[in-house]
Amino acid sequence: MVETLLEAAAQVLETRGLEGFNTNAVAERAGVSIGSLYQYFPSKDALTIALMERENARFYKEALASLDHASGSAALDHLIRVAVWQQFARPTLARLLDVEESRPQLRAALPSTGSMRSLLLDILAREDSPQQADTDVAARDVFAMIRGLVDAAGERGETDTAGLTRRVCAAVQGYLTMMSAATPAEEDPHPADKREQPARKPAPRGPKRP
Amino acid sequence: MVETLLEAAAQVLETRGLEGFNTNAVAERAGVSIGSLYQYFPSKDALTIALMERENARFYKEALASLDHASGSAALDHLIRVAVWQQFARPTLARLLDVEESRPQLRAALPSTGSMRSLLLDILAREDSPQQADTDVAARDVFAMIRGLVDAAGERGETDTAGLTRRVCAAVQGYLTMMSAATPAEEDPHPADKREQPARKPAPRGPKRP
């Protein structure tokens, strides 16, 4: 029943959007009474949160496997592929849940563990990944980029998963490379020159450390 | 009065979020009656759209100057700086307007010209920018990345504008470089070996160290 309701909620969100997402519609779509819905979820927010968790778990399960890769880049690659795939499986749903997720009330109730970011942190911390000055920030940024790119793609109805995956990989690796190149000099007393370069001539060679 | 109402709308959006954004609240915050609001905006949507246009115009005015730069990278740099600055001026507002913008009804009424994307297209088409296979897609992607990164930063209350600007630049340039390298290298004097792979087969090697 819980599953029925969650799937109904997902479908309502997909077909009627945020505006049409109300408990009556969900119950109707699920083919149960509104009373039953409230027997399983104490409030609309609880339902929304449960849906987010379901989608997140679905993703996390696949994404966990990325840790099995030996190399950091392969792991990252895997993670991106899963993220894109997941967002593409139900693009509208993913995007709308992202929007809902920004509501303070929901954020508060949402577990911050088991998320993509924790995996990212793990991968970025590996020795063979482009070293970042602040892994935490990098993880957040990478996550934000992926989400931004894939949501935008979903929003305009893109269907070429392979192409999108390639672009997202490019973005992530580009970012990590550039940041890696820029940051070794954290305590560098003359950051001026280093900072400029990437901007002027987008450092095709940066990624590697000599 | 129009300005008063728009500012009130902005503040309501910032302080009460999308849920608390209703015409009564806006009128109250503006210190005018609800009737007055409707004398200047025929509907709530019209008010929202006007607010979007105001924010966009504010940004566009600054962003236009980016075209004055001789080099593509400097122009891009400028554009990013403006985008970050704009989103940082009122992070919550910018983010919530982005969300609203995805509502079909609003999109339809929104002018597609004068947007950041048109500027991006212009800049990316320059000879000295990393050549892209599909400038249109690149413009969209860059836009999506910037939005994703800056919204996320705003969402978690980041305040270090300089740092964020640096990271966004890194992401954008990284993306463009990677994508440029991936296409049958048009002007790159050193298309090298490694640049090719990441594109076709998302970079198992790129970021790694030898």
Add this chain to the structure above:
Amino acid sequence: MVETLLEAAAQVLETRGLEGFNTNAVAERAGVSIGSLYQYFPSKDALTIALMERENARFYKEALASLDHASGSAALDHLIRVAVWQQFARPTLARLLDVEESRPQLRAALPSTGSMRSLLLDILAREDSPQQADTDVAARDVFAMIRGLVDAAGERGETDTAGLTRRVCAAVQGYLTMMSAATPAEEDPHPADKREQPARKPAPRGPKRP
């Protein structure tokens, strides 16, 4: 100015109906400010009443001439012709004003003199008209019939004035004849037989007194 406003009110009523009949629309149509409207009419009702009086006066002026006819039937004929003509000049307006007229607040403020009914009373009281048991009731009934017939015609967009006039005359004369035939026997102890006739065979001969 008063005239301008009244005509504007009439036109708004005609083009937008009862629902679209509001003071702002009237002022706009008149090309004056809403403030000016309220300088000449203390309230919307006052405006409506003034419009009714204008339309009624317009009609009454023409209808008065009917009293000049020597014979009652000619007078009645004239009156009907004027009534039909008047209602046909602006069918929608006439009908909507009739509707408004039924509002108690308006009725109270409306002068009952100078109306069609007073003329009717006058005519029906003549010796050569079919004698009615209760002239007052007859006048009301005739008025009600005319209004009912002409409003219905106006409502469905009839344009054949001549035909309608003929039918209204038939109705009025038929009614008066029948009532006249039925009523001489007001104190008749056996009204049974008399009452039946008209019903069974609509008394073509009743009208006249032998």
Add this chain to the structure above:
Amino acid sequence: MVETLLEAAAQVLETRGLEGFNTNAVAERAGVSIGSLYQYFPSKDALTIALMERENARFYKEALASLDHASGSAALDHLIRVAVWQQFARPTLARLLDVEESRPQLRAALPSTGSMRSLLLDILAREDSPQQADTDVAARDVFAMIRGLVDAAGERGETDTAGLTRRVCAAVQGYLTMMSAATPAEEDPHPADKREQPARKPAPRGPKRP
């Protein structure tokens, strides 16, 4: 509940008139919440239409029996009696519904079948009814006369049903007779001289005494 709401709507219409007829008032009068009203009627118009249909059905049920009469005049008599009785049962309600019925939006949603006019058409088409040149027009006219007479009676608070019925019968029969006489007398054994005139030149002579 539907019945409760319809009755409440009827009472609000009767006691507060068209102006006071709003959904909140209806719900309050029915002793239910506004939400309940909207659970049974999707809109105010739907409620109004349902009320019209209820009143019409109430009338139609009784009126149908008029077709059982052998003679056309008896049938017509019956129909008129029912119409008068119905309008008298709730004069204000009947009149206000008539007014509402003229709103295009309601007309469109109202079934045109099962109405008084269809019965009238049936009766007027009978052989023993006064033959009409255009039965359709006659039916409309008769309907309009009845409505006009009875509404006016209701409006001024008349209570003498019997008297009103008699007068309405007189009007209808008078009309039909006159109109029948006016057309190239189809079956009238005594088309006579006088019958012709009234139609062509509205009856200067008919009602008069020699």
Add this chain to the structure above:
DNA sequence: AATGAATGAGCCTTCATTCAT
């Protein structure tokens, strides 16, 4: 457990009327 009728706060919008300029 399931149902779904009932609730009512709250939202968007209209429009008659006022009043400072």
Add this chain to the structure above:
DNA sequence: AATGAATGAAGGCTCATTCAT
């Protein structure tokens, strides 16, 4: 006198939530 911006009561309608059955 004329203007029209400002007012705010009121109306139609939605939807999260409750509760008796």
